[in-house]
Amino acid sequence: MSLGLMCWATLGHFICGIIAALAIFKKNFWPSFLICNGGHFLMEMIELTYHPFKNHKVESGLNHAGDIVAFLIGWCIGFYIPWNPSKQIGRAHV
Secondary structure, three states: OOOOOOOOHHHHHHHHHHHHHHOOOOOOOHHHHHHHHHHHHHHHHHOOEEEOOOOOOOHHHHHHHHHHHHHHHHHHHHOOOOOOOHHHHOOOOO
């Protein structure tokens, strides 16, 4: 949480985007895109911007946008990685 474009949590959004793309409808672009990125967008919209008790700003709109973009980039990388664990487990790559 930050007032700038990126913070330490932006990396977490990026990694979660990769994981979401690998886990949710890996072979279907639009359902995966809409569920993963739409869900993340909604989460960012309802996330607290102000501290609930001290009433000061803890996160800016710019930071929300940075988190959304980081998740989207992670999702794109995760969706287009040609990775199928069921075919790779226990096999040596030559």
